[in-house]
Structure formats: C-alpha cells, structure tokens
Amino acid sequence: MESATGGAAAVAIARLTQAFGQRIFTGEAVRFQHGHTTSHIVNQPPDAVFAPSTVEEIQKAVVICGDEGFPIIPFGAGTSLEAQLNAPCGGLSLDLGQMNEILQVNADDSDCVVEPGVTRNQLNAHLRSSGLFFPIDPGADASLGGMASTRASGTNAVRYGTMKQNVLAMKVVLPNGELVTVGSRARKSSAGYDLSSLFVGAEGTLGVIAELTLRVYGLPEKIVSGTCNFPTIESAVRTVIETIQLGLPVARIELMDPLALHAVNLHSGLGLAEKPTLFFEFHGSPNAVDEQVAVFDTLQRDNGGGDLITADRLEDRDRLWHARHNLYFAFPHLRRNARGIPTDACVPISRLADCIGETQADIAESRLLAPVVGHVGDGNFHLMVLVDPEDAEEMARATDAVDRLAERAIRMGGTCTGEHGIGQGKRRFMPLEHGAAVDLMAVVKRAVDPGNVMNPGKIFP
C-alpha cells in the first residue's frame, strides 16, 4: 500500500480496522475511485476508505484519525471539479454515501432534514408528492452534504440563491470528534455567530457535515421555458441586466455562446441558431408567468434579440433544458477524444460581457477550443476547454488560459470561482482574490482544526 504518511498511516488504519473491521477498505480500486477523478488534476488516492452509517461512527472515526494525525477527506457523490477529494497527504476518505435518509419533510415550514449522502435528485423525487422542491441544481446529481461543502449553486440561483441561502442548520462533527448543531429551523436568527455559513463552502476543512436542514419551496403552478438569440454577447447580457433591474423574477437565465450552441445542435438536434443565446425560465401563477414572458420579450427585442421560442408543456421544457444540462455530453461532439477542463468564474454583471469577450479572445489567441455557458443572472460563467490529454503542450496552454480567466475575474472585482470551489485547483488565486483575508481564514482554520486533519491541502495556498 502506497501512503504519503507511511508508518503513521499503518497505525491509524490498524486502529480504524480494530474499530470498524472489514468496513475499512484499502483496495486500490476503491481508493482511486475516492481520489479526484473529474478534473485534469492527477488522482491522489486516500490510504483507506470508510463509509459510516451513523453520526456516532463519524465521530469515532474522526477521533481515531485526530489522535493519529491521519487526514480525513469527507466524500459525498464524488462530483466536485477542483480536486476537493484528493488526498495529497494521504488519509481516510469518509464516504457519506450510505447516510442517505431523508429524515423529515416539514411542509408547513418549507424545510426538510436530510442525511449528508442524500442527493438532490433523490430529495426532489421524495418531495414531489408533497408539492415541494429543492431548487439548487449543480449539473451533477451531487450529494447535499457535498453541495453544502462547496457552496454549490446552478441554474436556479438567480431566483432561489445558493446553498448559502438554503442551509438553515447542520449537525457537524468537529475535528475533535465533538458533535455541534449550527443554525436552527427558525427562518432567521440574530443569536450569535453564523456558524452555518462558516461550514457551508469550507470544503470539509473544518469538520464533517453529518446532517442538514434545508429550505424547500412550493412547486410553481406554471413554468415557461424559452430561448432567444442575439447578435452579440453584450446585447444578451444587457437584456439580463434590464430583466433584473425591472425585478422580473426570472427563475433561470443561462447564456450560451455560438460554439456551445453548435455542440447542442450536434448532440440534441434542436436546430437552434448558432448565435449568443439565452435560455430562460419563469415560475409562478399562469397569468404572472405569461405577463413576465411578455415583458421579457419586449426587453430582448429592444436589445436586438430574435424570435422568442417558448415552451410550457413538461416534455417541451425538458427537451430545452436537457439540451442545456447535457452540455457536458454535447461538448465531445466538438472534438473527438478530447477531454474537457471545466472552470468557472463570477464577476459583477456589468463586467460580464467584457470578461467573456476577453476570455474568448484569449482562447482564440491560445489556439484552444472552449465553449462558454453561464448562469448569467449571477454574473457566473463556465468555460469548458476541450483538449487532447496526451498533448502536454496543449494541456499547458489550456491550464494557462484557465489561470488567466481566474485572474481576469478577480481583476474585474469578481471571484475566481462562483460555484466550483477552490479545492486544489485554484488555491494559488486565494491571495490575489482575498489579500489579507486569507490569513484570517487560516486563523479560523487553525483554531477549529489545530491538528490540520480535516481535508489538508485544500483551499489554502
């Protein structure tokens, strides 16, 4: 068995095995499966994997690991994008996938209580019969504990917020094994420090999320989806700015560049014009939604948009949104055998067209192929650089361009990641983005996790 921590790892694994028997896995396949696999960053597998069934088992494992200085890497569904799950210092991958029970749905309070391994699709399937839904939708069927850890969001964030706004409370196992409850089921509170917001987005570096209380919402009476296209990115973004200024409660508003549209057409055969395009959706009562679509249509026409295509029947809406959500499957059509390097950035929306424009120019100059899609209502967009993983020189050009996007977003008053997180991939941008605040984050980290056992090698440069 390879291990970054050598003898100490053997002692820790022996103690864990004493406690949990054959449920401590050290086989290579399982270990590699729990290292990071969805980015171009090299897989650094943990020394061992354990899937606890209860909060008490999490606590017991954390205490042993803490005693032995053996790193703990909380693992949800394995869908994070910046190597959050790698084990650069070795350690135990704590796979929370078996803690996947939905514990409460409180319809009157519009909240629910779940174990951390519940996935968002599992939750939504369960909620449907109550007329409720959970809106946060990163592309993958991520676990809710993992989504909290990376402060995930997705297409609905413009209306419903991100995980930051939708986690009401959590149970967290601290690095010393103690269980704390942060937050409460009250919709708001002024009682002391907001510890929920500290664990949301901490990427497992401060503790293990063992239970979550989440906001849920009534399913909208009517949903209308649609698309429209524009001569330029600027005119599409201007339409979105005006939509938000007018207070139109758009539920989703997504931008795709012509290259992304080309991929969609190749994959889904929708036959959409290959121009800068907005995909949008309105939620509400039938009259309200119809009115909102009409107002939106006026705005987009005033900005040079073309004909609005709308869909209100479920199958037609699904066809449109599947095209958007299946982009990761569509992109390979653009280049055979290519690998995608996904990245995201977020800027004040007034800078979004500039940021996308400069990025597209950079991509062209760098002789790369990289479609752009964005959660444009938040100023957040994604770049998927399609590269030949065997071509080291091209890989270097690609990662350089990704780095320049992070720097560009920060220079424009934004952030190097709107929703993917820092993990290993973006640690070097933390000082540029946060300045001295990174030191303050480190002060908090050292105070909560003095032994640095919780997911070491992540977030901090």
Next chain:
Amino acid sequence: MESATGGAAAVAIARLTQAFGQRIFTGEAVRFQHGHTTSHIVNQPPDAVFAPSTVEEIQKAVVICGDEGFPIIPFGAGTSLEAQLNAPCGGLSLDLGQMNEILQVNADDSDCVVEPGVTRNQLNAHLRSSGLFFPIDPGADASLGGMASTRASGTNAVRYGTMKQNVLAMKVVLPNGELVTVGSRARKSSAGYDLSSLFVGAEGTLGVIAELTLRVYGLPEKIVSGTCNFPTIESAVRTVIETIQLGLPVARIELMDPLALHAVNLHSGLGLAEKPTLFFEFHGSPNAVDEQVAVFDTLQRDNGGGDLITADRLEDRDRLWHARHNLYFAFPHLRRNARGIPTDACVPISRLADCIGETQADIAESRLLAPVVGHVGDGNFHLMVLVDPEDAEEMARATDAVDRLAERAIRMGGTCTGEHGIGQGKRRFMPLEHGAAVDLMAVVKRAVDPGNVMNPGKIFP
C-alpha cells in the same frame, strides 16, 4: 472620571488624546449618550468616545486600544435593543456616525458601497433617483454598519432576506488594526470561507466594519398594501403558511394582536377592528400584484378572514404602514408613563401560533400588559411589555416573562432572537440555544480577538 479599567484607561485615553487631540471626548453627557439607552438594562457608559473620519483613523485607534487592552465598542446610530453598546469593562466607544458617505451606486450591478455610518433612510433617499431601494427596515433609522453587526431585518425580510443575504462585501478593521476585505462584488462565490457572514451578526466582537457593499433592488412598479382580520391567531398564521407554500411573493406580512390594534386605533385613529390582523404588501407589475392580492384574498377568506382593505396610492399605503411602524409611539397610549421592554423571538412558522398563544397566556398569568406584533412570514414576533419602571416587583415579573419567551422559542426549535441580537440581554440563553456550538463561537472569537478588546461582555455568557 469613573472607569471600570482604572489606571489602564487613563493611559489609553492619554495615548488616544495624543493621537487625536480634542476629538477624544470624556464628558459625562457624551459618554452616557453612547452607553445603551433603548432597553431596561442599566447604562454602562464607555470611558471615552471618538468619532473617526477615515478607515486609517479607525485602524490607528484600534491599534492603540489593542496595545493598552482597552475595549472598543463600535457605535452606529445607537438604536440597538439588547445593550450591545454598553461598556461593562469600560473602553472607547468608536462612533462611526461621521463616516456617512455613499461611495458608489452601481445600478447595472444592483449594488452600492457605503461607509458604515450611512443610515438606511439616507441610503434610500439617495437611491430613489436611480429607481432603486434598499429593503431592510428595522423600525429605527439605524446605521448600515450597525444593521450588519446585529444581522438586522424587519418587515421586508420575508421577500428580500436579512442583512445576511444583502451584504456582499465589507472592509473590516481587525483587532490587530489590520484592514481586510471580506467578500466581493460578485453575486456569489465559492472561493474559501464566507467571512462576510462571520462579521454580519458578530455585534462588533470580531472587528470594526469600515465599509459595506450592499445589494439593492429596483423599485417595484406597483405596490399594494392591505389589512385583513381573523377570529384567531391560528387562522391568521395558517393564511400566511398557505401564502408561502403557494409561492405568492408577499413582500411584507405582519401580524398584530388585538391589543396592538387597540394601540394603533388610539394613536392613528384608523378605526380598525381589534382582532388578530395581518398587514401585508405585494410588489411587482400591476397585473401580477392584482392577481397576487386576489389569490391572497381567497386564502384569507378560506381561513375565516374578513373583508380585505387594500391601498395602492402612496398616501394610503403610508397611512397603513405608518400605523404599523409607529407602534412604539402608539403603545404608550395603552398605559400612561409606562416604559416598554421590547423583545423578539423566532420559531418555525408551524409553531408560531402555539408560541404566541402560550406567550399571551403567560403574559395574562403574569398580570402584564404586552401587545404582540410579528414579521409572521419569518416566524418572528415581538413582544412589548409595558411596565412601570419604578415598580421593581413588576419589572421582575416582566423580565421573567421575557426570559420565558426566549426559552419557549428555543424549546420550539427556534431562536431567542430573530433580529434584535444578543448583546448583554440574552447572553444567558446562548448555551440553551446553541449547546456546544457556543464553545465553537468562543474558539473563533479567541482566535480573531485574542486580547478580547472588541466589545467584551457581549454575546458570550
């Protein structure tokens, strides 16, 4: 000069005076004015008061106080309700009222940048010409730095959130005098710990807020306000639960009990029925608002409500909302020469009717007079106990009843304060509400402020 810190205070004040000359005030009137005055808790004035004009002056004062172990109490508009501004350990009140410039309004990004002493009314007067507004409205014309510090909210929180959701970024002077920027103008970020949310609600115990970047919103095209009344609190609350479940985007929904209505009638002469009453408001396009009011009318009738009174002209809406906002001036009509002890609590909305019912029974048994008003969409309500401040026995009955409300809210899965904060008044409930998480808050406090100079004696029991 009286001082809790004696000789050390004299040294600190001498150094501050050397740095800032006659701008360091030690006169009794100014000191008492900066101790806490809006609660029944005894005024504990600071040793000195200083009103900095720049971020650099804040830093310089903080460094001197830190060196001398001399407490710093950040002061905004002096409107907090739980003795957040008292100086139980002596120290310097840092009055930010002169740092009241609005630095930027970015209409395209729906954000603005302000100094901490800007008040919410000042900001809204400034924004009006841009067609924008800032929605958070605690009753008083509080400073925005103070509102961030207490995680303030108010009547609009059900739609627009609290300060937690509306602070995008801040400049903060840390206890060591260092200036950090937390957050950014990006609408969302996954880049590291959410330090903004740590300072929002910290009541000045972690640093001094020196600048804020806030979300703003487009002024609604149409606003309709209204009232309706119910046979019971339960039926009023049930109407609110159904409103939220249906996704009706109500902007404000406030509950008043019959005693509060009686005070309103005495003060404003509105002649409203003295029954459990909802005040509500919808914001949006004319058609959408009209439809929402119609749907709401159906819900309230189904729950036994009476005739809906609505108002869409500004003067009529103002008349209604002034009645609600002037409650603190209306209450004295209920009992001559009484003093009000204000308190608030917040519970999951399914428990709200129970919590109010038990509280009203407790108030009656305790032979007290205490109207109830609530931001019922959040499960948050206020109690104003009207007491004779000269009657020590009655004061004791009142504070006991206030304490029991805090315990009751916590027992029902809620919080001992939805928006007033902890200050000195509610410190003893922190362990009951948060359990071991209070120790974690203390770990963070000690790490960020090892000398305990920032507003000592607040939040922690």
